[in-house]
Amino acid sequence: MKCKGTSLGTSRPRLVKRVTGTHVAAAVSTSKPATLHQKLYGFHIEPPLVKEQEPEIPKKDAFAKVLRGQIIAFLRGEGQAESTDADYKTFSDVSIDDCDLILEAIAEDDNHQFNRYKISYSPSSKQLVATLPTPIHENLLKPLRDAIDSALASLDIEGLGNFIVQMNSTLRGLGEAGSTEKSLGTPDALLEFHDEDGGRVQLWGTEVTFSQTRDAAIAKLQRSVTLNPHMRAVTLFDILENHRHSPPTESSDAFRKLSKKKKVVSYHKWLQKDDSPVFGPVTGFTHTWVSSLTVVVSTWLRPDDGPFDLYDHNPRYFATARLCPDTDITGLENLQHLFHRTFASLRDATISYMEEVMAEEESSVSSDNSDAEDESSVEDKSDIAEVSSEETDDSPDPFELVRAWVPPTSPIDWKAIMKQLRNAARQTGYTRYSTYHEKLIKRTAEEAEISPRASKRAKRS
Known part of the structure; x- marks a missing residue:
């Protein structure tokens, strides 16, 4: 009432x-x-009951929550149209906290739904870039890995451990001493030292950027060196496509030609004979699938003292050069010199790490022996000491050969890298073509199947 x-x-x-x-x-x-x-x-x-109100979520936090959900859904492949043909997607207004939460979601993924994409984040621009690995990532890392393997082949560390180059074509984890427990966006390649007891130390990271910003790539590398105090060096191959790729439009000659073909053309038939320039545009069916490339190589070496700051371009610890177009010969020579010093730094870091491990083992053994020492066996100990002195030989320090190792003066074969880049650009172009053509064939078949049904219904009516 x-x-x-x-x-x-x-x-x-x-x-x-x-x-x-x-x-x-x-x-x-x-x-x-x-x-x-x-x-x-x-x-x-009785006085009226007052219902406790839930704290109101600020609009900014609500927007961030929605944005995180959209990014995670995209990385899982949810809600993407089949016609999606982009090699990467950029998300703006992503805070560092949002990035951490997204990476935690990736780390907790047990079904490997996120493995298609590589993640890069730039704190300064608040942009998160999700990139599909392309042949450019894969092919470029091969000659670099070969160069590292060749340079370290003469470093005699038998009985101590091995240097391993981990190739990360998709997002992998990064933690203390090579752990893969938490996904934090590792570089595309990591040189690690694996000791005989299973310990791992990350020493050198390499990132290849293609269709993402240089700023995001540097931020990714900076995060790697900050989380890993053993990291001695990082290298960045910054590859910029002069014109962003877009698929053929329905009014183009390429679309009309491809619509008439019911099969995807093989790589060798698709590749045009006039694609001879190393970094020139890659064309097929009158369409440019990869435009001309600009490639800049940069490398950083951890300073002897002070923080490892990738935004500090001190020439003692930083070198950069343009690989194409108009190759910077002087810059490449500076890079070779810094790579030479990088290998020397890897040698010293490995020795330091192994000395620490051996010191810990000796300390542990000494502690165990002192606890188990029997004071009643003084005579037996004296006998053992005499035998030990007789068997002692003048074996050299196990690290002597390692310390004496001198790295090659020109460790990187730039011609091999340019050859791989040319092949990678062509293969990336073919991947874009074949993906587009497959979807076009599928769409044409579906439209042809739907069309007769529609005409039958029209006749019946």
Whole structure:
């Protein structure tokens, strides 16, 4: 019942039936007895219940939550149109906290739904870039790995461990001493030292950027060196496509030609004879699938003292050069010199790490022996000491050969890298073509299947 003209009509307090006799005390609290104006015609009036309001989520936080959900859904492949043909996607207004939460979601993924994409994040621009690995990533890392393997082949560390180049074509984890427990966006390649006891130390990271910003790639590498104090060097191959790729439009000659073909053309038939320039445009069916490339190589070496800051371009620890077009010969020579110093730094870091491991082992063994020492066996110990002195030989320090190792003066074969880049650009172009053509064939078949059904329904009506 609503009472007009009073506040009870809209916010009337809750009424509780008053009881009589001995039950009155139960109806009225003894700590707060009911006053006269709280009693109304045999009813006890309780104050209205106030519902606790949930804290309001700020609009900014709500937007960030929606954005994180959209990014995670995209990385899982949810909600993407089949015609999606982009090699990468950029998300703006992503905070560092948002990036951490997204990476945690990737780390907790047990079904490997995210493995298609590589993640790069730039704190300064607040942009997160999801990139599909292309043959350019894969092919370029091969000659670099060969160069590293060749340079380290003469470093005699037999019995101590091995240098391993881990290729990360998709997003992998990065943690202490080579752990892969948490995905934080490792570089495309990592040179690690694996000791005989299973310990791993990350020493040199390499990133290949294609269709993403240089700033995001440097931020990714900076995060790697910050999380890993053993990292001695990082290298960046920054590859920029002069014109962003877009698939053929329906009004183009390429679309009309491809619509008539019911099969995807093989790589060797698709490749045009005039694609001779190393970094020139890659064309097929009159369409440019990869435009001309600009390639810049940069490398950083950890300073002897002070932080490893990739934004500090001190020439003692940083070198960069343009590989194409108009190759910077002087810059490449500076790079070779810094790579030479990088290998020397890897040698010293490996020795330091192994000395620490051996010191810890000796300390542990010494502690165990002291606890188990028997004071009653003094004579036996003296006999053992005599035997040990007789068997002692003048074996050299196990690290002597390692310390004496001199790295090659020109460790990187730039011609091999340029050859792989040319092949990688062509293969990337073919991947774009074949993906587009397959979808076009599928779409044409579906439209042809739907068309007869529609015409039959029209005749029946």
